[in-house]
Amino acid sequence: MNEESRIKTYLGSNHEKLQDTRCTVIGLGTLGSKTAKTLGKIGTDLHLIDRDFVEERNIDNQEYTKEDVGELKTEAMQRKIKGMDSEKSCSVSSSALDINPNNIENQVGETDVLIDSTDNLKTRLLLNDYAKKEEIPLIIGMIGGARGMTMTVHPEGPCLRCTLGEEPASQETCDQEGISPGIAEVISALQVNQLVKLIEEKPLTDLLTINLENMVFDKLKTKKRKNCSTCEEEYKELDRVREARKRCSEESVQLYPRITDPEKLEKINPEVDTYGDKIAILENKGIKISVYSSGKAIVKGVETVKGAREKYDELLGGR
Ligand SMILES: [Zn+2]
Numbered sequence: 001m002n003e004e005s006r007i008k009t010y011l012g013s014n015h016e017k018l019q020d021t022r023c024t025v026i027g028l029g030t031l032g033s034k035t036a037k038t039l040g041k042i043g044t045d046l047h048l049i050d051r052d053f054v055e056e057r058n059i060d061n062q063e064y065t066k067e068d069v070g071e072l073k074t075e076a077m078q079r080k081i082k083g084m085d086s087e088k089s090c091s092v093s094s095s096a097l098d099i100n101p102n103n104i105e106n107q108v109g110e111t112d113v114l115i116d117s118t119d120n121l122k123t124r125l126l127l128n129d130y131a132k133k134e135e136i137p138l139i140i141g142m143i144g145g146a147r148g149m150t151m152t153v154h155p156e157g158p159c160l161r162c163t164l165g166e167e168p169a170s171q172e173t174c175d176q177e178g179i180s181p182g183i184a185e186v187i188s189a190l191q192v193n194q195l196v197k198l199i200e201e202k203p204l205t206d207l208l209t210i211n212l213e214n215m216v217f218d219k220l221k222t223k224k225r226k227n228c229s230t231c232e233e234e235y236k237e238l239d240r241v242r243e244a245r246k247r248c249s250e251e252s253v254q255l256y257p258r259i260t261d262p263e264k265l266e267k268i269n270p271e272v273d274t275y276g277d278k279i280a281i282l283e284n285k286g287i288k289i290s291v292y293s294s295g296k297a298i299v300k301g302v303e304t305v306k307g308a309r310e311k312y313d314e315l316l317g318g319r
Pocket residue numbers: 158159160161162163224225228229230231
């Protein structure tokens with residue numbers, strides 16, 4: 001009788017190779033929480049990156065349970081994966097932060113494959129630049145409404161900017177946007193399959209788009225675009241200076257304050273709650289400020305960048 005797992009039987013000699021692969025999953029929301037869990041079950045070594053906490057509203061579409069509410073997504077997912085009984089227990093590490101041009105190199109570190117499950121084009125283009133520069137394969141995944149998209153950016157193949165154009169229109173999938181049940185599962189499964197194909201040295205570099213609304217699956221043959229800045233080694237996103245911006249969510253603004261050490265922030269305003277040495281949170285009259293030791297702050301409950309700066313200065317004494 002065959003005692004092997006069915007996945008092992010299918011993959012044969014590539015099974016061990018897959019388990020020895022270190023994948024960095026960026027984004028642990030609707031899509032990334034599923035992909036991370038599947039990879040954890042297979043026993044792939046993982047590094048998980050996400051800045052958010054589990055919220056009540058995440059439970060029906062993400063791989064978290066009621067008990068995880070209030071916990072960092074990185075920590076909740078790390079615990080789940082460690083508790084799964086795969087034959088080879090994988091090594092899992094995590095960083096609770098947002099990837100940006102300043103920290104990407106340190107945070108991604110040594111990795112064999114990058115897996116994009118982020119919810120914004122800016123970070124996706126940054127990952128595309130980084131992947132090309134460092135010659136690391138990148139498996140892109142994007143979902144919104146009933147639509148999804150996925151593609152592997154291989155060191156030798158076309159990149160995302162080759163495919164979407166030099167300055168692609170933002171297709172941000174705000175987490176306020178509805179999501180069709182099932183689309184994340186489909187794209188997540190395709191991302192895992194692309195990883196298997198990478199291990200087998202048969203990368204799938206076509207762009208696959210899916211619309212569950214009318215069950216249309218489209219495969220677009222990708223090719224290198226002449227004058228693509230990324231492929232010509234001009235890494236615009238990696239070189240971009242960090243700037244304050246209004247976030248996807250209508251009422252939140254991202255800032256880059258000078259002081260981001262939770263302990264110091266607690267001294268500035270004793271109402272600050274700290275979560276380890278990574279995050280400080282301050283709630284005051286409908287305003288919520290989360291400061292990440294990685295260098296960023298999110299101000300919720302404001303409508304403009306100016307308003308966010310004023311509130312920040314008032315509550316946390318200057319940036
Ligand atoms: Zn390119």
